[in-house]
Amino acid sequence: MTSLYALVDCNSFYCSCERVFNPALNHRPVVVLSNNDGCVIARTNEAKELGIPMGEPYFKIRNLVESGQVHAFSSNYELYGDMSDRVMETLARFTPNIEVYSIDESFLDLGDFYGRDIFEYASEIKRTVGKWTGIPVSIGVAPTKALAKVANKLAKKSRKANGVLVLTNPYHLQKALEATKIEDVWGIGGQYARFLRKRGINTAYDFTQLSENWVRQHMTVVGVRLLKELRGESCLELEEVTPPKKGICTSRSFGKKVNSFDELQEATASYAAKCARKLRQQKSCANLITVFAHTNSFSENEPQYYGSKTIALPVATSSDIELIHYADIALKAIYRDGYWYKKSGVIVTGIIPEDNIQLGLLDTVDREKHARLMGVIDGMTDRFGRGKVKVATQGLDNSWQLRSDYLSPCYTTRIGEIQTVYVR
């Protein structure tokens, strides 16, 4: 039985989401910006053709936007998350064996479909997703996940493929590997690409000709796995159930420069609460909390500071109130007067299932009461949206928050505004 994987990848996903609700933007250059409208994180083909690179700082393309040549959106993750769910639900109609790999990509195990007309089946998947969600996708099919990635990339690039490429024939596989630049291989980043190019390894095909020992020596077992995958030996299985996260991080750059402790405190409390909610959503608790804050490293003329502090919690928790409390202690330990802070964040680690908590002997927290309160907060957040119910430390003003000047409405999830409610 031969393995067969499809990689379904949404084209310019964030931009495509915006286009679904703005069809006039079809065939026009569109970009989506990162938080704070900092840099470009998604581009349509038309925007790529204008020479806008990935990660380009916004100020460098501002004139293109202001002169109307490019349409820019602030990122709207609520919208993209909801559209992603729709795409993934559609894909799940075609096979139960699906791994949601990222917000815009899924692997499908098509092993059971061997011998059928795979190209026609993949084409039908592409048509159906387009019809039901409005999102264009590209599909690559091959015997391993790494080769499906190769196929997907070519499916996107080649006009002839028109968005669907099946690579099962050995001759076609070799041609595809020869046509794939080493830096375009899944798992080869900038460092390894430079290292390999220096040694004359310029394509994915060159890489497959290396010896296992050499690859292990220079690229660890991760490299060996990739080598085997590209040679057609499947080593990476489909991960159908998402394992709980081992670390959860909430951090942001500020929309403006911040130097007061109070503003940093409000931001940190909000990040701690966000981490707590993410923990509850995956039914976990954390044993450790880290708070960091730093200045803008791009401002070379300003004094620089990076502070970080980790605190071991007495008992693992997912409570807003507790995490905000310890985040505050950590922040007080690292805060230094006289710096312009640009970014701060909260990371929770030492994550365990919530039904596996070791209670402390000296524990004085009423955990049941906390759990009930958090349940109420989560319920209200689900109904009324983020930030409508919160612990008072998170603040009322929030002038430190994100800048997003070009935000589209949350077309799919917004249910109307209500007054913010505070919990003390």
Place this chain on the structure above:
DNA sequence: TCTGGGGTCCTAGGACCC
């Protein structure tokens, strides 16, 4: 003036134990 955010895995080296 303006440069994202959130994850994963692997390895090496130190602490500690018997």
Place this chain on the structure above:
DNA sequence: TCTGGGGTCCTAGGACCC
């Protein structure tokens, strides 16, 4: 030249992903 040997656990750092 030669310092016991062999585990485990933890952390920091480096690579990668979208």
